[in-house]
Amino acid sequence: MKNKITCLLAGAALFGATANAEIALADGLSASGYIDINAADNNVGDRTFQSTEFEIGLNFAPAESAWSATAELSYAINPTATNAGTTDETSLETVAVTYQHSDALSVTFGRIYTYQGLESHDAPDNNFISYAGAGGVDLYSADFADGLSVDYSVGDIALGVWTDVISGSSYEYYAAYTGIENLTLAVAIADNDDANDSETTNFMATYELGDFTIMAENVDSEDFTGANAGLNLDVTSITVAYAMGDTTLAVRAVDGEYGASGATTDYDKISVSAFHALSDNVAVGVEYSDEELGDLAAGERDGFAVELLYVF
Numbered sequence: 001m002k003n004k005i006t007c008l009l010a011g012a013a014l015f016g017a018t019a020n021a022e023i024a025l026a027d028g029l030s031a032s033g034y035i036d037i038n039a040a041d042n043n044v045g046d047r048t049f050q051s052t053e054f055e056i057g058l059n060f061a062p063a064e065s066a067w068s069a070t071a072e073l074s075y076a077i078n079p080t081a082t083n084a085g086t087t088d089e090t091s092l093e094t095v096a097v098t099y100q101h102s103d104a105l106s107v108t109f110g111r112i113y114t115y116q117g118l119e120s121h122d123a124p125d126n127n128f129i130s131y132a133g134a135g136g137v138d139l140y141s142a143d144f145a146d147g148l149s150v151d152y153s154v155g156d157i158a159l160g161v162w163t164d165v166i167s168g169s170s171y172e173y174y175a176a177y178t179g180i181e182n183l184t185l186a187v188a189i190a191d192n193d194d195a196n197d198s199e200t201t202n203f204m205a206t207y208e209l210g211d212f213t214i215m216a217e218n219v220d221s222e223d224f225t226g227a228n229a230g231l232n233l234d235v236t237s238i239t240v241a242y243a244m245g246d247t248t249l250a251v252r253a254v255d256g257e258y259g260a261s262g263a264t265t266d267y268d269k270i271s272v273s274a275f276h277a278l279s280d281n282v283a284v285g286v287e288y289s290d291e292e293l294g295d296l297a298a299g300e301r302d303g304f305a306v307e308l309l310y311v312f
Helices: none
Strands: 023-026 029-042 047-060 067-079 086-100 105-113 144-154 157-163 170-180 183-192 199-209 212-222 232-244 247-260 263-277 282-293 300-311
Antiparallel strands (some): 023 029, 047 067, 067 086, 086 105, 170 183, 199 212, 232 247, 247 263
């Protein structure tokens, strides 16, 4: 299962409830998943159409047992260039066993998702087709990793800690507070005892106001080790989503700096999206994004994307 504490920060994504629905297969055994198909066109000459991802997960939770398990398999198709072929990738995401010691305390062993981020790894849980980072990638310095986490949640407080256990060189810490009505505040810190002593601090806030959801986060990474390896960044992203029946509209503004070798580069991005539910399981979406990384024309990118999602 995805990290339980992180789920407290789920925003107003169209499939926020449906995507977490499960199909009962037998006593204590259920399945869930989705199919994500999208197409994108931008001003740097990339036009792609792809069956982006098929994901299926199995959840084992026997009645009257403190033990449960989750295994998720993802099959992704990623174009390498316009009509020039694809790179297919099959990967395991969450593969973990959880011991629920009490209503408040649990321990999870295995491959676990990061505490970082308001933008989910799973497409149906997001308000946009692209991520907030440059080139459409996410801002976070981690995603899935093998290790052990201890999660504690009681009242308005949630706490979590993860480590890779064997080498003990990587840690993540998490804390969230929900004591103010409709507001969730959280922080995730990743600390890696690697050659660069890399570190990430991620502040997150979600506020629900009627049909509006406002989400804000700041990601500050030193010796960034994620999708943009070798870069540092300090980026703030703010999203306003409006749910009106079967349609969700969202606007995202991103501002900050990317850096390499002591130099910093300004980064700005504006995204507008609309998702419409065609049924309880199917939605279509469209997004326009305009981003600028530095003052050079090579860092400017704008374009449209469309997406079809089927969740089960």
